[in-house]
Amino acid sequence: MYIAVKGGEAAIAASLALLAQARRGDPQVHALDGAQVREQLRLLVDRVMAEASVFDADLAALAIRQARGDAIEAVFLLRAYRTTLPRWGASLPVDTARMRVRRRVSAIFKDVPGGQLLGPSFDYTQRLLDFDGAEAARAAAAAAPAAFDGDPEAPLASPIDALAAEGLIEPCEPSPGDPEPPDVTRDPPAHPMPRAARLQMLARADEGWVLGMGYSTQRGYAYTHPFAGEIRHGAVPLEIVPDELGFAIEIGEVELTDCQMINQFSGSATRPPQFTRGQGMVFGHGERKAMAMSLVDRVLRADEFDERATSPAQDGEFVLSHGDAVEASGFVQHLKLPHYVTFETELQLIRALREEHGR
Numbered sequence: 001m002y003i004a005v006k007g008g009e010a011a012i013a014a015s016l017a018l019l020a021q022a023r024r025g026d027p028q029v030h031a032l033d034g035a036q037v038r039e040q041l042r043l044l045v046d047r048v049m050a051e052a053s054v055f056d057a058d059l060a061a062l063a064i065r066q067a068r069g070d071a072i073e074a075v076f077l078l079r080a081y082r083t084t085l086p087r088w089g090a091s092l093p094v095d096t097a098r099m100r101v102r103r104r105v106s107a108i109f110k111d112v113p114g115g116q117l118l119g120p121s122f123d124y125t126q127r128l129l130d131f132d133g134a135e136a137a138r139a140a141a142a143a144a145p146a147a148f149d150g151d152p153e154a155p156l157a158s159p160i161d162a163l164a165a166e167g168l169i170e171p172c173e174p175s176p177g178d179p180e181p182p183d184v185t186r187d188p189p190a191h192p193m194p195r196a197a198r199l200q201m202l203a204r205a206d207e208g209w210v211l212g213m214g215y216s217t218q219r220g221y222a223y224t225h226p227f228a229g230e231i232r233h234g235a236v237p238l239e240i241v242p243d244e245l246g247f248a249i250e251i252g253e254v255e256l257t258d259c260q261m262i263n264q265f266s267g268s269a270t271r272p273p274q275f276t277r278g279q280g281m282v283f284g285h286g287e288r289k290a291m292a293m294s295l296v297d298r299v300l301r302a303d304e305f306d307e308r309a310t311s312p313a314q315d316g317e318f319v320l321s322h323g324d325a326v327e328a329s330g331f332v333q334h335l336k337l338p339h340y341v342t343f344e345t346e347l348q349l350i351r352a353l354r355e356e357h358g359r
């Protein structure tokens with residue numbers, strides 16, 4: 001039982017003033033603006049956009065500043081704002097084959113159509129603190145145009161297409177009847193849920209949670225042996241079909257990271273031996289999240305392949321119900337609310353039990 005606390009308006013006002021002071025920090029230091037957050041902390045911005053289901057870097061940067069860098073609080077702020085926005089249409093499914101690729105790597109083929117595009121990544125750094133980072137950043141920025149002078153419009157075929165052409169990997173096909181995917185932001189999800197809903201839940205889930213679940217599948221807590229078939233990051237066209245036109249028009253682009261993990265499958269009574277796929281896709285540049293998501297997606301498909309579900313990551317209700325950082329944070333932080341009556345009740349119970357035991 002919770003009870004309302006009265007008479008604390010002055011204390012709350014003082015707390016808010018202290019929060020504003022803490023958010024600003026030392027006034028002698030130049031104030032951080034949204035553009036700086038958007039441009040220089042872009043991976044954090046992309047994570048907040050992904051978990052909030054809002055593709056707007058400026059709003060995500062604003063939320064991060066307001067939340068003092070707390071990613072979960074920033075996601076909460078952005079989701080709350082999202083609920084105020086009107087919904088005036090739906091786009092067509094994006095086609096990642098049309099992506100203007102900035103980074104594309106494959107771990108299963110050395111030579112892929114269009115080549116491996118390393119792009120911006122920590123993968124090739126020494127991961128040492130750089131105390132001359134400002135100078136190095138200016139030098140790198142000056143040289144950056146030469147690093148991306150390829151044709152941004154040239155399509156890059158997926159290396160997995162060759163496997164699909166030979167029938168060595170499961171095809172990418174819509175669900176039977178091609179039903180309209182549910183929207184987990186408008187309709188409360190119910191278990192068991194279709195794969196389209198699971199992927200939405202994973203895309204919005206806390207990156208750390210999805211990473212931990214994906215990691216568990218690699219440590220033997222599921223029947224998988226994954227390979228990174230392809231990871232690509234770039235911008236894809238966004239199209240809608242206006243009622244008055246009846247055909248698709250492009251209204252802009254959305255930046256995505258797409259990952260396909262492939263897993264060996266020895267076959268079943270209904271499926272031949274072949275590779276299977278796990279899919280991960282998030283807003284912005286989020287390779288770690290997309291990779292972990294694809295690992296979890298695959299193990300959650302155990303029933304499709306007549307596999308025994310014996311591991312935590314294979315329990316869809318467990319994984320999906322506990323991955324939302326905003327919901328989890330609220331449930332944990334509600335413990336800070338006044339529980340005076342509840343605690344007093346339990347305190348009396350403990351005293352009574354001690355008396356029964358003569359202590």
